[in-house]
Amino acid sequence: MTPMSDSSLRALEPDEAKAHLRASIRRDRLQRSERRRHEAAAALRDLVLGLPSIQEARCVSVYASRAHEPGTDLLIEALHRRGVKVLIPLLGDGLQRGWGVYHGVEDLVERAPGRPPEPSGDFLPSATLAEADVIVVPALAVDTSGTRLGQGGGWYDRALMEARPAAPVVALTFANEVHDAREHPLPRERHDLGVDMVITPEGAFPLPA
Numbered sequence: 001m002t003p004m005s006d007s008s009l010r011a012l013e014p015d016e017a018k019a020h021l022r023a024s025i026r027r028d029r030l031q032r033s034e035r036r037r038h039e040a041a042a043a044l045r046d047l048v049l050g051l052p053s054i055q056e057a058r059c060v061s062v063y064a065s066r067a068h069e070p071g072t073d074l075l076i077e078a079l080h081r082r083g084v085k086v087l088i089p090l091l092g093d094g095l096q097r098g099w100g101v102y103h104g105v106e107d108l109v110e111r112a113p114g115r116p117p118e119p120s121g122d123f124l125p126s127a128t129l130a131e132a133d134v135i136v137v138p139a140l141a142v143d144t145s146g147t148r149l150g151q152g153g154g155w156y157d158r159a160l161m162e163a164r165p166a167a168p169v170v171a172l173t174f175a176n177e178v179h180d181a182r183e184h185p186l187p188r189e190r191h192d193l194g195v196d197m198v199i200t201p202e203g204a205f206p207l208p209a
């Protein structure tokens with residue numbers, strides 16, 4: 001798919017506009033070198049660890065990043081070393097939603113090409129997310145009103161229904177993926193759940209709830 005202008009995107013149904021945006025962001029992400037991805041992961045780790053809500057957290061949910069996503073490997077390991085319980089998404093049959101506890105980097109493996117890495121332990125049910133004090137989610141883009149564009153499976157939109165309402169939802173993106181909602185709002189559907197903050201390697205930005 002070729003990139004589309006803002007006005008062409010607005011003429012589409014939200015799900016079609018989302019598909020165009022996803023294709024163009026995924027293509028851009030492939031351009032980032034491994035060195036730059038590692039630097040980004042280190043910056044994201046430091047910014048997330050600096051959040052006041054993280055200082056007090058005993059349990060944090062974090063996605064285990066795939067190669068071109070905003071990297072979470074350094075963040076997950078740092079939280080684990082502090083004694084924080086880290087919940088990682090586990091995909092059951094039919095991409096069923098569940099959680100696994102992180103026990104170390106050697107235990108985090110890709111079960112199939114293209115699938116996010118997963119810990120090997122027990123498959124905990126989706127309601128386990130209620131234990132999380134902070135929830136770190138992947139996004140392909142976020143706008144300044146808190147709308148999140150995900151991978152398109154609706155996995156997190158459904159998973160987040162189990163979260164405690166007070167637990168902040170923090171999305172990680174690259175800096176060029178944050179859209180000004182006044183000029184370039186992301187398409188939003190009724191089921192889309194907003195995020196409370198977006199963190200890019202350049203900074204942490206609270207969003208209206």
Ligand SMILES: Nc1nc2c(c(=O)[nH]1)N(C=O)[C@@H](CNc1ccc(C(=O)N[C@@H](CCC(=O)O)C(=O)O)cc1)CN2
Nearest residue numbers: 063064065066089112113114115116138151153155156
């Ligand atoms: N790192 C990460 N973990 C995540 C998400 C995410 O966006 N990123 N999700 C966000 O919702 C959920 C599930 N996301 C999924 C991502 C890919 C596939 C998948 O089926 N991948 C294909 C290969 C695709 C490819 O080659 O790119 C496959 O297994 O055949 C399934 C679920 C939960 N965990």
Ligand SMILES: Nc1ncnc2c1ncn2[C@@H]1O[C@H](COP(=O)(O)OP(=O)(O)OP(=O)(O)O)[C@@H](O)[C@H]1O
Nearest residue numbers: 018149150151152153154155156157158189191192
């Ligand atoms: N709460 C929900 N209940 C039922 N279906 C849902 C829900 N949330 C999303 N879906 C369905 O999932 C599909 C994908 O949704 P959407 O495009 O918003 O995914 P996404 O948020 O980008 O993906 P992800 O959360 O996996 O990163 C849609 O067809 C939608 O109808």
